[in-house]
Amino acid sequence: MRLFSFKRFAAMVGKEFVQMRRDRLTFGMMVGIPLMQLVLFGYAINSDPRHLPTAVLSADNSAYSRSIVTGMQTSTFFDITHYPKTRAEARQLIDEGRIQFTVTIPENFGRDLLRGDKPILLLEADAADPQATGGASKSFPEIVRRALQKDLTGPNAKLNQSEPPVDIRIHNDYNPEAITQYNIVPGLMGVILTMTLVMITSLAITKESERGTMEHLLSTPIRPLEVMLGKIVPYIFVGYIQITLITLAAKFLFDVPMHGSIALVFAFSVVFIAANLSVGVTISTIVRNQLQAVQMSMFFFLPSLMLSGFMFPFLGMPKWAQGIGSVLPLTHYLRLIRGIMLKGNGFAESIHHLWPILLFWCIVVVIGLKRYRKTLD
Amino acid sequence: MSSETVINVQGLTKSFDGKTVVNGLNMEIKKGEIYGFLGPNGSGKTTSIRMLCGLLKPDAGSGSCLGYDVINESELIKPHVGYMTQKFSLYEDLTIRENLDFTARVFGLENPTKIVTDCIERMALGPFEKQLAGNLSGGWKQRLSLGACTLHSPKLLLLDEPTAGVDPGARRDFWDQVHTLASQGITALISTHYMDEAERCHRLAYIAYGNLLASGTVEEMIHDSELVTWNVAINNGENALHTLSEQLKPLPAIDQVVAFGNTLHVSGRDPVLLEKAIAPFQRPPFEWTLIETSLEEVFIDLMQQSKDGLK
Numbered sequence: 001m002r003l004f005s006f007k008r009f010a011a012m013v014g015k016e017f018v019q020m021r022r023d024r025l026t027f028g029m030m031v032g033i034p035l036m037q038l039v040l041f042g043y044a045i046n047s048d049p050r051h052l053p054t055a056v057l058s059a060d061n062s063a064y065s066r067s068i069v070t071g072m073q074t075s076t077f078f079d080i081t082h083y084p085k086t087r088a089e090a091r092q093l094i095d096e097g098r099i100q101f102t103v104t105i106p107e108n109f110g111r112d113l114l115r116g117d118k119p120i121l122l123l124e125a126d127a128a129d130p131q132a133t134g135g136a137s138k139s140f141p142e143i144v145r146r147a148l149q150k151d152l153t154g155p156n157a158k159l160n161q162s163e164p165p166v167d168i169r170i171h172n173d174y175n176p177e178a179i180t181q182y183n184i185v186p187g188l189m190g191v192i193l194t195m196t197l198v199m200i201t202s203l204a205i206t207k208e209s210e211r212g213t214m215e216h217l218l219s220t221p222i223r224p225l226e227v228m229l230g231k232i233v234p235y236i237f238v239g240y241i242q243i244t245l246i247t248l249a250a251k252f253l254f255d256v257p258m259h260g261s262i263a264l265v266f267a268f269s270v271v272f273i274a275a276n277l278s279v280g281v282t283i284s285t286i287v288r289n290q291l292q293a294v295q296m297s298m299f300f301f302l303p304s305l306m307l308s309g310f311m312f313p314f315l316g317m318p319k320w321a322q323g324i325g326s327v328l329p330l331t332h333y334l335r336l337i338r339g340i341m342l343k344g345n346g347f348a349e350s351i352h353h354l355w356p357i358l359l360f361w362c363i364v365v366v367i368g369l370k371r372y373r374k375t376l377d
Numbered sequence: 378m379s380s381e382t383v384i385n386v387q388g389l390t391k392s393f394d395g396k397t398v399v400n401g402l403n404m405e406i407k408k409g410e411i412y413g414f415l416g417p418n419g420s421g422k423t424t425s426i427r428m429l430c431g432l433l434k435p436d437a438g439s440g441s442c443l444g445y446d447v448i449n450e451s452e453l454i455k456p457h458v459g460y461m462t463q464k465f466s467l468y469e470d471l472t473i474r475e476n477l478d479f480t481a482r483v484f485g486l487e488n489p490t491k492i493v494t495d496c497i498e499r500m501a502l503g504p505f506e507k508q509l510a511g512n513l514s515g516g517w518k519q520r521l522s523l524g525a526c527t528l529h530s531p532k533l534l535l536l537d538e539p540t541a542g543v544d545p546g547a548r549r550d551f552w553d554q555v556h557t558l559a560s561q562g563i564t565a566l567i568s569t570h571y572m573d574e575a576e577r578c579h580r581l582a583y584i585a586y587g588n589l590l591a592s593g594t595v596e597e598m599i600h601d602s603e604l605v606t607w608n609v610a611i612n613n614g615e616n617a618l619h620t621l622s623e624q625l626k627p628l629p630a631i632d633q634v635v636a637f638g639n640t641l642h643v644s645g646r647d648p649v650l651l652e653k654a655i656a657p658f659q660r661p662p663f664e665w666t667l668i669e670t671s672l673e674e675v676f677i678d679l680m681q682q683s684k685d686g687l688k
């Protein structure tokens with residue numbers, strides 16, 4: 001008895017396609033929900049994140065530059081996590097999404113400050129998610145002013161009176177105008193896929209049990225893996241229809257710039273789509289009826305929505321929430337997709353976001369296979 | 378000899394939530410036999426059949442089906458068994474042809490399209506082949522189900538109440554099909570409630586409340602029941618018969634009184650006691666004649682016994 005027969009699997013896929021085509025309402029919803037959510041969610045959700053990881057690239061070792069760094073730290077907006085040696089290193093940190101800001105303190109900063117030469121203090125923000133960086137960027141000048149106030153005493157106090165003694169420059173990288181929708185729309189792609197795909201397949205096996213067709217299916221030689229994959233494959237196409245719709249909307253409705261390769265988005269998305277579909281199928285091997293299936297899908301969807309970095313900036317969340325979030329495929333997909341669309345990341349910068357999703361997928365499939373009931377008990 | 382035995386199981390037992398539904402079922406079915414499986418609703422017929430084809434795991438018992446072990450080798454049994462479920466279990470949102478096609482492919486048949494076309498012809502499903510299965514009437518659904526479970530030329534058919542709610546003509550067609558298949562060496566286990574169908578089986582088993590009460594050929598079962606039956610006819614008015622039946626029922630020597638149109642069938646186990654009990658009523662307008670006990674009386678008797686046993 002072979003464990004997997006392509007013939008039987010193909011029969012299952014064919015059957016699912018026909019049933020999907022007949023079920024117009026569900027199919028319509030799969031296409032309609034993304035559009036509706038896009039319009040509803042397309043508008044900003046606000047928050048005031050703190051403790052954002054920041055790198056300091058300092059070429060100056062004066063008391064003044066140290067005060068500024070301390071001031072940033074005590075403001076609670078910034079957490080100084082990295083001290084890169086070179087610009088390239090800092091650049092890489094930001095590209096990989098490890099930090100949200102880089103502060104660059106030029107050579108002879110302290111000396112120039114005292115001379116009244118107004119040295120340049122550069123704050124670069126990864127504004128791909130402007131919600132995350134907006135608050136901190138805005139308060140940066142004030143933080144610097146207060147930090148220097150303590151040090152510039154006596155004759156130097158006059159330097160810090162009317163206008164600041166340093167030339168503070170803030171650069172918003174990737175999303176210079178800090179438009180929230182730029183960040184929201186690609187994120188929505190992941191959210192919508194998670195919601196609709198998990199829900200639709202969670203009904204898949206439950207429906208067979210409830211309608212009594214499971215008894216027929218179980219009396220045939222079809223194997224669990226063939227049933228599970230057969231239920232997944234047709235919906236991968238649905239997932240791709242959704243991605244296409246959302247990317248079109250992103251471009252034409254929200255004018256989101258597309259810096260990376262759309263082909264890369266499509267290629268990497270297959271793993272994410274399959275992972276979500278497998279979650280659905282696995283749910284349907286656990287629950288007893290369709291209502292439970294929907295409830296359990298929501299149970300998976302809500303943490304995905306809250307803890308993936310879609311709703312709240314990931315690095316601004318408490319550690320335990322980040323821990324849960326790191327398990328969820330949406331978290332990694334958001335980084336992947338925002339990276340490609342907003343930062344123009346290529347294959348090399350994106351691939352490391354794919355492994356956690358792949359791992360998640362494998363685990364879910366194994367659980368599903370273990371749970372799949374080969375009898376009616 | 379043993380190679381001719383298709384099903385041979387001993388002590389199959391299944392409980393749901395602590396309630397024993399099938400209790401130590403023994404069953405032996407020979408190749409080419411049509412084996413009738415009878416018993417009141419809820420007596421465990423469906424559960425027994427599901428255990429035979431591996432859809433339920435027995436709690437206890439052992440045996441073989443088509444030479445494979447029923448407990449551990451159900452995956453090897455499945456390709457050779459055609460199981461027709463009691464409740465329609467094909468896809469209502471697929472057409473007749475799509476349903477058959479899917480089933481043929483899942484069984485991994487070579488040339489499924491041709492096999493399905495043949496099946497549609499054999500079952501006379503042609504006019505409906507593009508109709509959704511959900512829109513078919515009961516009789517056509519049964520026919521489709523039978524077609525689907527015979528597609529892969531199984532060696533054993535397990536048919537669970539295949540003719541429930543089907544009109545007599547369709548039932549006859551159905552049985553003709555089953556007999557044709559049996560003549561080709563296919564074995565069939567069929568559960569039913571109809572007496573005329575029971576009489577068309579080679580051998581029967583009667584199960585009630587999980588216990589196998591009797592088995593054998595029709596003649597054996599009638600003989601083993603040891604029932605003696607009298608027929609009572611009347612020339613004027615039914616009311617007298619009804620009154621008579623009310624008078625007879627409480628008598629201890631009489632096991633059952635059943636009205637058959639304008640006659641009554643009165644059965645009892647002990648011929649001498651029975652004759653004594655009915656003696657006072659053997660007067661005009663009643664005409665008493667000793668007749669052969671029928672299968673129906675045997676089954677009703679078995680059912681009553683098992684009920685009494687439960688009390």
Ligand SMILES: Nc1ncnc2c1ncn2[C@@H]1O[C@H](COP(=O)(O)OP(=O)(O)O)[C@@H](O)[C@H]1O
Pocket residue numbers: 376393394398416417418419420421422423424425
């Ligand atoms: N999956 C199940 N869970 C719990 N009880 C069941 C299940 N299947 C059957 N039963 C019970 O087992 C008994 C026998 O059922 P069944 O085998 O369907 O009888 P039959 O086919 O002879 O009418 C019934 O009382 C039924 O309620």
Ligand SMILES: [Mg+2]
Pocket residue numbers: 422423424463537538
């Ligand atoms: Mg039944």
